Amino acid sequence: MSSDPPQVYLSSIDEERFGIRTARASNVTLDKLPSVLDFCRARDVVLLIARCLVSEFRAAQAMEREGFSLMDTLVYCSRNLVTTPIPKDSGKIMVRPIQPGDEDDVKFVAAESFRQYFGHYHADERLDRVKCHEAYISWALRSCVLGDVADEVLVAHLEGSIVGFFTLRLNSPEEGEAVVGGVVPSARGLGVYRSFIMRGMEWCLSKGATHMLVSTQITNIAVQKVWARLGFEPSYAYYTFHKWFDKP
Numbered sequence: 009m010s011s012d013p014p015q016v017y018l019s020s021i022d023e024e025r026f027g028i029r030t031a032r033a034s035n036v037t038l039d040k041l042p043s044v045l046d047f048c049r050a051r052d053v054v055l056l057i058a059r060c061l062v063s064e065f066r067a068a069q070a071m072e073r074e075g076f077s078l079m080d081t082l083v084y085c086s087r088n089l090v091t092t093p094i095p096k097d098s099g100k101i102m103v104r105p106i107q108p109g110d111e112d113d114v115k116f117v118a119a120e121s122f123r124q125y126f127g128h129y130h131a132d133e134r135l136d137r138v139k140c141h142e143a144y145i146s147w148a149l150r151s152c153v154l155g156d157v158a159d160e161v162l163v164a165h166l167e168g169s170i171v172g173f174f175t176l177r178l179n180s181p182e183e184g185e186a187v188v189g190g191v192v193p194s195a196r197g198l199g200v201y202r203s204f205i206m207r208g209m210e211w212c213l214s215k216g217a218t219h220m221l222v223s224t225q226i227t228n229i230a231v232q233k234v235w236a237r238l239g240f241e242p243s244y245a246y247y248t249f250h251k252w253f254d255k256p
């Protein structure tokens with residue numbers, strides 16, 4: 009289970025996007041909720057995006073009493089890469105690391121893959137739809153820049169074009185994580201994402217990691233089907249709540 013300490017901070021990315029003062033809080037617990045609320049009130053925060061482990065049901069109930077609304081649930085799964093061997097990929101989809109010159113194609117693919125995405129921003133009816141889409145597209149774009157967010161970016165080729173991207177990060181010497189991935193709508197259902205997960209496992213193992221972590225919204229059935237078939241197991245989950253401080 010995740011043991012990161014609670015954290016609350018102003019989110020300049022969200023503030024620039026939506027034009028409202030926004031804070032984010034992770035790992036909220038019942039004990040820490042008052043200090044998270046104090047932090048927001050002292051800084052005139054209008055929107056708070058807060059996450060708590062689903063096992064912290066007392067914190068979730070306290071947030072409900074404080075007027076927070078549930079926006080999504082994130083599930084995390086992991087797989088031991090040492091005790092369970094990685095199956096061999098069929099090799100039908102060509103997957104390779106990003107190369108200089110691929111950047112524009114990858115940006116196009118990231119934007120196309122996330123155009124119809126639905127996340128916690130969309131679930132909040134007070135947020136502008138167009139800006140919600142832009143938020144996910146820009147998150148996908150930021151995630152495929154090597155160095156900042158990702159330690160490795162893989163791309164998939166089909167009939168001479170890049171049709172998918174997949175980013176990986178090493179969280180610790182033992183743990184690798186799939187950060188974000190997407191496949192253009194015209195190439196979906198062909199096993200591109202499955203190949204990414206298999207190559208991702210190989211990358212983690214090559215870096216010395218013993219296990220790989222993956223996460224998504226609980227409603228994203230496509231990726232969870234792929235993980236389940238490749239031996240990933242449920243690990244922990246987070247609720248995402250929004251609280252508007254300007255509501256009466």
Ligand SMILES: CC(C)(COP(=O)(O)OP(=O)(O)OC[C@H]1O[C@@H](n2cnc3c(N)ncnc32)[C@H](O)[C@@H]1OP(=O)(O)O)[C@@H](O)C(=O)NCCC(=O)NCCS
Pocket residue numbers: 121122125187188189190191192195196197198199200201202203224228229230231233234
């Ligand atoms: C999720 C995504 C990466 C899947 O890529 P993909 O290359 O189509 O995935 P695969 O072909 O390897 O396998 C997906 C499986 O889920 C199935 N599937 C797809 N959409 C589904 C849905 N809405 N409900 C149930 N199953 C679904 C596919 O049919 C396939 O199963 P099958 O082999 O039995 O046919 C792609 O749809 C995408 O880019 N979505 C938007 C971005 C996103 O969600 N990224 C991942 C989270 S960061």
